[in-house]
Amino acid sequence: xxxxxxxxxxxxxxxxxxxxxxxxxxxxxxxxxxxxxxxxxxxxxxxxxxxxxxxxxxxxxxxxxxxxxxxxxxxxxxxxxxxxxxxxxxxxxxxxxxxxxxxxxxxxxxxxxxxxxxxxxxxxxxxxxxxxxxxxxxxxxxxxxxxxxxxxxxxxxxxxxxxxxxxxxxxxxxxxxxxxxxxxxxxxxxxxxxxxxxxxxxxxxxxxxxxxxxxxxxxxxxxxxxxxxxxxxxxxxxxxxxxxxxxxxxxxxxxxxxxxxxxxxxxxxxxxxxxxxxxxxxxxxxxxxxxxxxxxxxxxxxxxxxxxxxxxxxxxxxxxxxxxxxxxxxxxxxxxxxxxxxxxxxxxxxxxxxxxxxxxxxxxxxxxxxxxxxxxxxxx
Amino acid sequence: xxxxxxxxxxxxxxxxxxxxxxxxxxxxxxxxxxxxxxxxxxxxxxxxxxxxxxxxxxxxxxxxxxxxxxxxxxxxxxxxxxxxxxxxxxxxxxxxxxxxxxxxxxxxxxxxxxxxxxxxxxxxxxxxxxxxxxxxxxxxxxxxxxxxxxxxxxxxxxxxxxxxxxxxxxxxxxxxxxxxxxxxxxxxxxxxxxxxxxxxxxxxxxxxxxxxxxxxxxxxxxxxxxxxxxxxxxxxxxxxxxxxxxxxxxxxxxxxxxxxxxxxxxxxxxxxxxxxxxxxxxxxxxxxxxxxxxxxxxxxxxxxxxxxxxxxxxxxxxxxxxxxxxxxxxxxxxxxxxxxxxxxxxxxxxxxxxxxxxxxxxxxxxxxxxxxxxxxxxxx
Numbered sequence: 230x231x232x233x234x235x236x237x238x239x240x241x242x243x244x245x246x247x248x249x250x251x252x253x254x255x256x257x258x259x260x261x262x263x264x265x266x267x268x269x270x271x272x273x274x275x276x277x278x279x280x281x282x283x284x285x286x287x288x289x290x291x292x293x294x295x296x297x298x299x300x301x302x303x304x305x306x307x308x309x310x311x312x313x314x315x316x317x318x319x320x321x322x323x324x325x326x327x328x329x330x331x332x333x334x335x336x337x338x339x340x341x342x343x344x345x346x347x348x349x350x351x352x353x354x355x356x357x358x359x360x361x362x363x364x365x366x367x368x369x370x371x372x373x374x375x376x377x378x379x380x381x382x383x384x385x386x387x388x389x390x391x392x393x394x395x396x397x398x399x400x401x402x403x404x405x406x407x408x409x410x411x412x413x414x415x416x417x418x419x420x421x422x423x424x425x426x427x428x429x430x431x432x433x434x435x436x437x438x439x440x441x442x443x444x445x446x447x448x449x450x451x452x453x454x455x456x457x458x459x460x461x462x463x464x465x466x467x468x469x470x471x472x473x474x475x476x477x478x479x480x481x482x483x484x485x486x487x488x489x490x491x492x493x494x495x496x497x498x499x500x501x502x503x504x505x506x507x508x509x510x511x512x513x514x515x516x517x518x519x520x521x522x523x524x525x526x527x528x529x530x531x532x533x534x535x536x537x538x539x540x541x542x543x544x545x546x547x548x549x550x551x552x553x554x555x556x557x558x559x560x561x562x563x564x565x566x567x568x569x570x571x572x573x574x575x576x577x578x579x580x581x582x583x584x585x586x587x588x589x590x591x592x593x594x595x596x597x598x599x600x601x602x603x604x605x606x607x608x609x
Numbered sequence: 610x611x612x613x614x615x616x617x618x619x620x621x622x623x624x625x626x627x628x629x630x631x632x633x634x635x636x637x638x639x640x641x642x643x644x645x646x647x648x649x650x651x652x653x654x655x656x657x658x659x660x661x662x663x664x665x666x667x668x669x670x671x672x673x674x675x676x677x678x679x680x681x682x683x684x685x686x687x688x689x690x691x692x693x694x695x696x697x698x699x700x701x702x703x704x705x706x707x708x709x710x711x712x713x714x715x716x717x718x719x720x721x722x723x724x725x726x727x728x729x730x731x732x733x734x735x736x737x738x739x740x741x742x743x744x745x746x747x748x749x750x751x752x753x754x755x756x757x758x759x760x761x762x763x764x765x766x767x768x769x770x771x772x773x774x775x776x777x778x779x780x781x782x783x784x785x786x787x788x789x790x791x792x793x794x795x796x797x798x799x800x801x802x803x804x805x806x807x808x809x810x811x812x813x814x815x816x817x818x819x820x821x822x823x824x825x826x827x828x829x830x831x832x833x834x835x836x837x838x839x840x841x842x843x844x845x846x847x848x849x850x851x852x853x854x855x856x857x858x859x860x861x862x863x864x865x866x867x868x869x870x871x872x873x874x875x876x877x878x879x880x881x882x883x884x885x886x887x888x889x890x891x892x893x894x895x896x897x898x899x900x901x902x903x904x905x906x907x908x909x910x911x912x913x914x915x916x917x918x919x920x921x922x923x924x925x926x927x928x929x930x931x932x933x934x935x936x937x938x939x940x941x942x943x944x945x946x947x948x949x950x951x952x953x954x955x956x957x958x959x960x961x962x963x964x965x966x967x968x969x970x971x972x973x974x975x976x977x978x979x980x981x982x983x984x985x986x987x988x989x
Contacts, residue, residue, distance in 0.1 A: 268930075269927070269930060270938040272936065272937060273937040273938065274938070275938070275941065297930070297934060298926075298930045298933075302906070302907060305907060306909055306924070307909070312927055312930075314923065526682070527685060527686065529686055543694065544686070544692070546678075546682075546686050547649070547693065547694075550677070550678045551649075551650060553677070553678075554648045556652065557937060557940065557941070558650040558652070558653065560937065561655065561941070562655075
């Protein structure tokens, strides 16, 4: 007998909480950060190293996987977990966000969205039902409803119309999920509403009426600024049920995540640790460093003496050399160290919440990042 | 007390031999393949994985390292071993070959070679003495004399003049090495002479007169074809002392190495397993495969079931997807599997020689490669 999908809050500290999501493929400790495995790989990392960082769950991109290698092909090969050598839980998005940001010639109707693949120009039609079908073919443990990620900025009227469509799609997604999913899998709804308090509340209530085992806050980190993002998170988490996990999509920096945890968020995903790593930026307990900076050319100290990551033990001078030389090993090491930093940040957050000192912990990390971080201006 | 540099032949099978080179940093089992770590990294591999493949020694490129990050800088940072996290032996070339193949505006005089860096155009002067100084700054365990890699084709007169210069440089290299090296380090001479039997013999004898603890055969695999290469290897190994290791530089394919081992060669280096891996080609016990080929799109068999390499257990369909998607993990896995295949080929060669069945073993591998290999024509 496999464990059903469940969520337990183990401790609270203010509005911050720590707990665990139980799934048939393993437990996800919250607050949790999900490394992004866009094309069936967390870029530049061996899957066993992703697990070694402490990641309990990764994110897969429905848009990318349905286009290449194709959901039916992955299903034929035994599902996404087997395909990419990752046995722990996988959350997949619905594809909606990437349709908006990557695809060409998008056209949205009540039925769904029609777009041209950014890879080969093929015309693809994505509906709430097809988004669920694809996620079920992949074998995703936590699936997301298809929604329209409301563009920013949007007028109140635009945001309201977009939200209404997303709520109708959420209902269709749930109906499709009930037909196609297998026991233990879960479907999350997504709160939209741009930067409008009343629309965010309306969206959260509409989703609660439909009923989901978890709720995401979407349409943020799209240019609205940290303050507006925090405001919208607060509005959403005030309405969302405390007994369900809350996932802030596409966020973010260490400071963003700490602020969102303080406002009751349990889950995050972001390309930042992986993408930054490939470009020479390192997240460390001393701040964000730019390893391409000439100041590291003869710096024989380890990347991050405070990290337990094997990659963080490499000397800064060596990492500087690898990045300046365009060597793949530089990307491999910095990605590994960054993903581990994000996991360590979650682990320490969980501990701090359990010990009732989260605000102090978050202040300490914010100070380190304010004082220790470099801007890319120092690049040589 | 560290072990001095020494070589022992443990078994012979025809002209093939198996043995061990002892160095202060560890034993090199022969025949040995040295993965190439051009810019202080075996491209796309973690150093611990290079060791896990069974590699006892890697090669570093003096030309690249002296230009970036610089030999003095590496010395300041504790030497090349510490810099690149590789504690086992390192052999460095002299830089001569890359000056010829990569640098701009080369000018060769009796004193040495002046060239412009391919990185920033800086004028650099490399002499036999400076080549040794650089290798000592790097802390290389096995160093190579500076020579002129005779261009191919070359007339007998050109080859003779080039050879004479290389022999004078070999003598100067040895004198410099005696002043600058530390106990346990070794300097190898390099046989030149293009495709001229008498010149190859003359070169080998001249080097023996100078006296080296090991000898390389250089200036081959430059377009002369496999038959001419094998002929020149035979000529050289017939003259070179049996009690010294023999290194065939820049070679080669599995078939090249098996033929050279049969003619008495003990050491190899080549970019082929690493470079091919980054381009989607896999060396397996079933032949050379091109993972970009559409035939692998739904092939759920492991890359190489006969290999013990963790990377060779990944399914071909997944590797195909990664290579078609340009994902770094594809290069990482194929490089790892290829380097391990090369090491397994050496390990099985050593066993076969010890058991007196090397010719049969080599025939079997050649047959697998003739029948099982793909050409890039199948690319989709």
